[in-house]
Amino acid sequence: MPRSHRKGDAAREHTRCICRILMEARPAGLHFPQLRIACELTPAQTRSGLALLRDIIDEMGWPPLVHSRADGYMFTADPDELEQYEVAKIHEKLTEVRRLIIATVGPHARLAPDDKRVRHMITQLNSDESTLDLIA
Structure with a gap:
């Protein structure tokens, strides 16, 4: 079952913004507040965008998304x-x-x-x- 409740145009736009910002930050990660500010989104929009990102990341062919307390959210291919x-x-x-x-x-x-x-x-x-x- 998909995690995101909203799959409308707004959520997709938030997801694209989050993806773009995380790609630009590679190989570093961004903590939630940094990601939110960089994308100029509200906390709810950021959470919705991250949820939709997790739902569609594989079908879009984007790299795996991980999160850690130390590094925040980041794309990585490091095994x-x-x-x-x-x-x-x-x-x-x-x-x-x-x-x-x-x-x-x-x-x-x-x-x-x-x-x-x-x-x-x-x-x-x-x-x-x-x-x-x-x-x-």
């Missing part, structure tokens, strides 16, 4: 940077799945042990957790 970013994101997702199982779905399953939907959720989430753990 080490990409692997580091991907592993960090996988660890984030793994933590999210584990917390969802432990804090919500597990207790729900104890409250409704015969609920087929809840059992299916637990099975699927456990599978997702195993897969993420393997590739992390």
Whole structure:
């Protein structure tokens, strides 16, 4: 499911501006406030543009987009940077799945042990957790 809610002309223009500014900044990155100011966008427009950028980056043939606290948003083709970013994101997702199982779905399953939907959720989430753990 696409992350961006808006795919209109305005969002596309914000995305093009963000892409242009990040390409000009290469190999350095830009933090959100720097990116927002360089593009002359509001925070909401910048977030919308980044979301749409993530949705269309592959089909546009642009380089991979990564984000770090140290460097901000940047395009990179460096295999080490990409692997580091991907592993960090996988660890984030793994933590999210584990917390969802432990804090919500597990207790729900104890409250409704015969609920087929809840059992299916637990099975699927456990599978997702195993897969993420393997590739992390």
